[in-house]
Amino acid sequence: MTPTLAPAANEPQVAPPGDLAIWFFILAELLAFAVFFAAYAFARAKNPALFDEMQLTLNRDAGAVNTLLLISASWCVARGVHAVVANNDSARASRWLLGGLAGGAGFLVVKLFEYAHVFGEGITLSTNTFYMFYISLTFFHFMHVILGMVILTVLWAQTRKGLYTPTSANGLESGAAYWHMVDLVWIVLFPLVYVMR
Amino acid sequence: MNPIIPARKLDLAFAILVVATIITWLIGEWWEGHDVLLPVMAGMLTLTFIKCRFVILDFMALRPVKFFWRGVVIGWVLLVLGLITLAYLISLP
Numbered sequence: 001m002t003p004t005l006a007p008a009a010n011e012p013q014v015a016p017p018g019d020l021a022i023w024f025f026i027l028a029e030l031l032a033f034a035v036f037f038a039a040y041a042f043a044r045a046k047n048p049a050l051f052d053e054m055q056l057t058l059n060r061d062a063g064a065v066n067t068l069l070l071i072s073a074s075w076c077v078a079r080g081v082h083a084v085v086a087n088n089d090s091a092r093a094s095r096w097l098l099g100g101l102a103g104g105a106g107f108l109v110v111k112l113f114e115y116a117h118v119f120g121e122g123i124t125l126s127t128n129t130f131y132m133f134y135i136s137l138t139f140f141h142f143m144h145v146i147l148g149m150v151i152l153t154v155l156w157a158q159t160r161k162g163l164y165t166p167t168s169a170n171g172l173e174s175g176a177a178y179w180h181m182v183d184l185v186w187i188v189l190f191p192l193v194y195v196m197r
Numbered sequence: 198m199n200p201i202i203p204a205r206k207l208d209l210a211f212a213i214l215v216v217a218t219i220i221t222w223l224i225g226e227w228w229e230g231h232d233v234l235l236p237v238m239a240g241m242l243t244l245t246f247i248k249c250r251f252v253i254l255d256f257m258a259l260r261p262v263k264f265f266w267r268g269v270v271i272g273w274v275l276l277v278l279g280l281i282t283l284a285y286l287i288s289l290p
Contacts, residue, residue: 016266017258023266030273037277041284048288056229064222068215075211078256079204086201173258180257184270187248188277190218191241195225196285197234 017081018174026181029144033185036140037192040133044196047129052197054130057121059114063194066110067186070145073103074183077152080159081176084169090162093172097156100179104149111142134193141185148182151175202258210255217248238285242278249274 016023044051080096083089118135125132155175158164164172224241231237250271254260259267 014263016262027269027273030270034273034277034280038280038284041281042287045284045288060222060225064218064225067218067221071211071214071218074252074256075207075214078202078207078258081258082202082204082207086204177257180252183256184249184252184274187252188245188274191221191225191245192281195221195228195241196238196281197228 018177022174051130060194062114066107067190069103069106070183070186073100076100077176077179084164094159101152144182148179210251217244
């Protein structure tokens with residue numbers, strides 16, 4: 001692990017926190033989601049009436065709760081990284097990461113209830129264009145949350161063992177950056193799919 | 198040494214994100230019964246941009262990082278929101 005270079009006063013850091021490779025991975029993921037979002041928006045432009053009508057069948061409250069859960073999880077993870085990097089406090093950091101895991105788990109539970117309702121109504125990918133996008137886009141994101149939870153679990157276990165220090169926290173920062181990317185994508189997805197009319 | 202965002206700043210970002218999310222949800226509730234399009238859309242997209250910016254600069258800790266990295270990720274947000282806006286304008290009657 002290569003520690004990030006110390007900046008001179010008022011001079012910006014050269015590299016982002018974590019490994020450079022995770023940032024290339026994050027940019028690739030963001031590109032994939034950008035294509036998905038653009039495809040949704042332009043498909044909606046062809047038939048806004050259908051998308052507006054189908055949007056009414058979604059549970060916007062669940063979408064908002066999930067946004068709050070992911071934001072809370074991201075905040076917990078950011079505080080966890082801060083506890084290690086600023087205070088070298090692994091015990092506190094592991095509790096923050098546990099909070100992040102709880103937020104992610106809450107997101108998955110709410111989303112599963114939403115899917116149970118949608119599939120219970122007999123809706124599938126081929127029901128219409130809106131649901132083709134809704135199911136594929138949100139499920140693609142759902143899978144990223146699951147991967148993020150796996151990463152957070154590893155980070156939590158490593159942090160509990162005190163393996164991260166202020167000078168050696170690249171693994172923690174890399175995993176945290178991935179988790180924030182998952183949050184960032186949902187922050188765009190929620191208004192696009194659940195709110196925009 | 199790693200880039201450090203002060204804890205107070207992280208807490209402030211979290212509080213703003215929560216408030217912005219509740220406002221976005223309220224916009225959705227209100228929008229359902231009204232036929233106002235562009236001003237609401239502009240407000241919603243602005244809120245989304247603000248939320249993304251806080252996640253990128255504070256949670257992702259890109260604030261103290263060289264502009265290139267902030268620019269790339271914030272550029273992604275602008276690109277996506279720009280494409281959504283373009284598609285929305287096309288869909289208007």
